[in-house]
Amino acid sequence: MNAPDPAARERVLDTAAALFYEHGFHAVGVDLIVAQAAVAKTTLYRHFPSKDELIVAYLERANLEFWAWFDASVDPVTPARDQLLAVFDAIETLATSAACLGCAFQVSAAEFPDRAHPGHATALAHKEAVRTRLRELAAAAGAAHPDALGDTLLLVMDGAFAAARMYGPTSPAAHAARAARTLIDAHLPARRPRPRQKPAEGT
Amino acid sequence: MNAPDPAARERVLDTAAALFYEHGFHAVGVDLIVAQAAVAKTTLYRHFPSKDELIVAYLERANLEFWAWFDASVDPVTPARDQLLAVFDAIETLATSAACLGCAFQVSAAEFPDRAHPGHATALAHKEAVRTRLRELAAAAGAAHPDALGDTLLLVMDGAFAAARMYGPTSPAAHAARAARTLIDAHLPARRPRPRQKPAEGT
DNA sequence: AGCAAGCGATACAGACCTGTCTGTAGCAGT
DNA sequence: ACTGCTACAGACAGGTCTGTATCGCTTGCT
Numbered sequence: 001m002n003a004p005d006p007a008a009r010e011r012v013l014d015t016a017a018a019l020f021y022e023h024g025f026h027a028v029g030v031d032l033i034v035a036q037a038a039v040a041k042t043t044l045y046r047h048f049p050s051k052d053e054l055i056v057a058y059l060e061r062a063n064l065e066f067w068a069w070f071d072a073s074v075d076p077v078t079p080a081r082d083q084l085l086a087v088f089d090a091i092e093t094l095a096t097s098a099a100c101l102g103c104a105f106q107v108s109a110a111e112f113p114d115r116a117h118p119g120h121a122t123a124l125a126h127k128e129a130v131r132t133r134l135r136e137l138a139a140a141a142g143a144a145h146p147d148a149l150g151d152t153l154l155l156v157m158d159g160a161f162a163a164a165r166m167y168g169p170t171s172p173a174a175h176a177a178r179a180a181r182t183l184i185d186a187h188l189p190a191r192r193p194r195p196r197q198k199p200a201e202g203t
Numbered sequence: 204m205n206a207p208d209p210a211a212r213e214r215v216l217d218t219a220a221a222l223f224y225e226h227g228f229h230a231v232g233v234d235l236i237v238a239q240a241a242v243a244k245t246t247l248y249r250h251f252p253s254k255d256e257l258i259v260a261y262l263e264r265a266n267l268e269f270w271a272w273f274d275a276s277v278d279p280v281t282p283a284r285d286q287l288l289a290v291f292d293a294i295e296t297l298a299t300s301a302a303c304l305g306c307a308f309q310v311s312a313a314e315f316p317d318r319a320h321p322g323h324a325t326a327l328a329h330k331e332a333v334r335t336r337l338r339e340l341a342a343a344a345g346a347a348h349p350d351a352l353g354d355t356l357l358l359v360m361d362g363a364f365a366a367a368r369m370y371g372p373t374s375p376a377a378h379a380a381r382a383a384r385t386l387i388d389a390h391l392p393a394r395r396p397r398p399r400q401k402p403a404e405g406t
Numbered sequence: 407a408g409c410a411a412g413c414g415a416t417a418c419a420g421a422c423c424t425g426t427c428t429g430t431a432g433c434a435g436t
Numbered sequence: 437a438c439t440g441c442t443a444c445a446g447a448c449a450g451g452t453c454t455g456t457a458t459c460g461c462t463t464g465c466t
Contacts, residue, residue, distance in 0.1 A: 008443070024314055026229035029423060040444040041425085051424065101316060109369045110313035111227055113304060127369050151375035152382040158365040159358030166312040166323075166330050166361075172354035179355040182389045183382060211413075232453060243414040244455085254454065 009047040011037045017058050021104055025055055025111050025119065052118050055108070059122040062104045066126070069094075070133070080140035081184060084153070087137075088180035095160040095173035102165025106158065130154065142188060149187040156180050212250040214240045220261050224307055228258055228314050228322065255321050258311070262325040265307045269329070272297075273336075283343035284387060287356070290340075291383035298363040298376035305368025309361065333357065345391060352390040359383055 015037035019028040030051055034041045048054040073090035074083040094100050105123035112119040134157075135150030143149040160173035167173075218240035222231040233254055237244045251257035276293035277286040297303050308326035315322040337360075338353030346352040363376035370376075 023316060024229075026227075026314070030425080031423080038444095041446090042427090043443060045425070046442080102313070106309075106365050106369070107313045109365075110305070110310045111229070113226060113368065115371065124369055131375065148378055148381070152378045152385075154375045155362030155366060155379060155382060156358050157362070158369075159360070159362030162309050162312075162361040162365050163358065165316065166309065166327055168318065172334060172357045175351055175354045176358060178351070179358060179386060182355075182386055186385045186389065233455085234453080241414090243416090245415090245457090246413060248455065249412075 008039055008043050012039055012044050012047060012054070013057060013061065016054055017061065020055065020058055021101055021107075024107060030054075055119045056122050059104065059108060059119065059126070063122075063126045063129075066130075080137050080142075081188060084134075084137050084141060084184055085177070085181055088153070088156070088177045091157055091160055091180075092173060092175075092177040095164040095176060096169055096171065098169045100161075100164045100169075103158065103161035106161055107165070127154075127158075130157070138184075138187070141184070143184075144187060144189065149183065152183050152187075153180055156183065211242055211246050215242055215247050215250060215257070216260060216264065219257055220264065223258065223261055224304055224310075227310060233257075258322045259325050262307065262311060262322065262329070266325075266329045266332075269333075283340050283345075284391060287337075287340050287344060287387055288380070288384060291356070291359070291380045294360055294363055294383075295376060295378075295380040298367040298379060299372055299374065301372045303364075303367045303372075306361065306364035309364055310368070330357075330361075333360070341387075341390070344387070346387075347390060347392065352386065355386050355390075356383055359386070 012033065016028070016033050019033060019036065030041065030044060033054075034044050037044075044054070048057060069090070070087065074086045076083070078086070105126050108119045108123040112123075114120060115124065131150060131154050134153050135147050138149035138153070139146035156176055156179050160171075160176040163171040163173040215236065219231070219236050222236060222239065233244065233247060236257075237247050240247075247257070251260060272293070273290065277289045279286070281289075308329050311322045311326040317323060318327065334353060334357050337356050338350050341352035341356070342349035344352075359379055359382050363374075363379040366374040366376040
C-alpha cells in the first residue's frame with residue numbers, strides 16, 4: 001500500500017461530520033473522532049494537517065451536499081417562480097424533519113464569531129453563494145427588486161434552520177414555505193391584470 | 204463585610220456576558236472571566252456554583268434586557284399592527300448595527316444542541332416567550348391566522364439575527380422590516396373595504 | 407473585642423485538549 | 437531482499453479546562 005488510503009480519509013471525514021453536526025465543533029475532540037472512526041491519530045493528521053482544516057473539509061463537503069440537495073429539489077425547466085417555491089417547500093420539509101439539526105454553517109458562525117477564522121469564512125462563502133443563487137432566481141422570476149427578494153428569502157431560510165436547531169422537528173419552520181410564497185407573490189408583478197406593477201419597493 | 208458583595212457578582216456577570224457574547228461559551232474559560240473581572244475564582248464559584256449556572260444567569264439577564272428593549276421599541280397605545288411594524292424596525296436597526304453579534308440564544312442552541320442542557324433549555328424558553336408575544340400581537344392586530352403570522356415573523360427575526368452573526372453589520376437583515384411589513388399586510392384583512400376577509404390560510 | 411464571612415491570590419487535582427513522536431506491521435515496486 | 441510509503445497503536449508533551457482547597461486580609465455585626 002504505497003498510496004494514501006482514501007477509505008481511511010473518508011471514514012475520518014464521515015465520522016467527524018456526524019459528530020460535528022450533532023455536538024458542535026468545540027465539543028468534539030480529535031480523540032473521539034479517531035476512536036469512533038477506528039483510525040489512528042497519525043492517519044487523521046496525515047490527511048488533515050489540523051483540526052481546523054478538518055472542520056473546513058467537513059464544511060466544504062457539506063456545501064457540496066447542500067447544492068446537490070438544492071438542485072435535486074428544483075426542476076430547472078420550470079419557471080423561476082416555481083423553482084423558488086419548490087426550494088422553500090424542500091426547506092420546510094427538511095427543517096421539520098427529525099434528522100435536521102439546523103444549518104451547519106450557522107453553527108460554524110456561532111462557534112467561530114471571528115470572521116477571519118477559516119470555519120467562519122467557509123460558512124460565509126457558502127451563505128453568500130446561496131444568497132446569490134436566490135437573487136438570480138428572483139431576477140429570473142421577474143421580481144421588481146430581485147436582490148431585495150433574494151435577501152428576504154434568505155432570512156426566511158435561515159430563520160427556518162435556526163428554528164430547527166432551537167426547537168427540533170416541531171417548530172415555526174413549518175411556516176417557511178407559505179411565508180416564502182407570500183413574499184414572492186408580493187415582489188412579483190401581478191399575474192392577472194396589469195402587466196407591470198411595482199409592489200412599492202424593498203430596501 | 205458579612206454579606207455577599209453584589210458588586211463582585213455583577214462584575215463577574217458583566218464580564219462573562221461580554222465574553223460569552225463575543226466569543227461563545229466553549230471558547231471562554233472561567234480563568235479568563237476571573238482575570239478580566241479582577242475577581243478571585245472562589246468568588247465566581249461562590250456566586251455561581253458552576254459554569255453552566257453562570258451561563259444560565261447570563262441568558263436570563265439577557266432575556267430581561269431583551270424584553271426591556273422590546274418594550275421600549277413599541278408604543279403600547281398604538282394599534283397592534285403598528286407595534287409589530289415598530290418591533291421589526293427595531294430588529295432591523297439592531298441587526299444591522301456594529302454592536303450586534305447575533306442572538307445570544309441562537310448561539311446557545313448552536314453550542315448546546317442537547318435540548319436537556321440548561322443553556323439550550325433557557326434559550327428555548329426565551330424563544331417560546333417571543334413566539335407567544337408575536338402571536339398575541341398578531342391576534343390583536345386582527346390577523347386571520349395569528350399563530351401562523353406570529354411564527355412567520357419569528358422566522359424573519361431569527362433569520363435577521365443569524366445573518367447578523369454570519370455577515371456583520373451589512374447583511375440581508377437590512378430587509379427584515381420590509382419583509383415583516385409584507386407578511387403582516389398579507390395576513391391582515393384589507394384595511395379599506397370589507398371589515399372581515401380571510402387572506403386564504405396559513406399552515 | 408472578637409468572630410464569622412466575603413474576598414483576593416494562588417496552588418492544586420484530575421480531566422481533556424491538540425498535536426507530535428516512537429515503534430511495529432503490511433503492501434508495492436525494484 | 438530492500439526501500440518507501442501508509443496505517444495502527446499508544447505514549448507523550450505542553451497547555452487549558454472546571455472545580456476545590458488553602459492561605460492571609462478586610463469588614464461588618466454582635
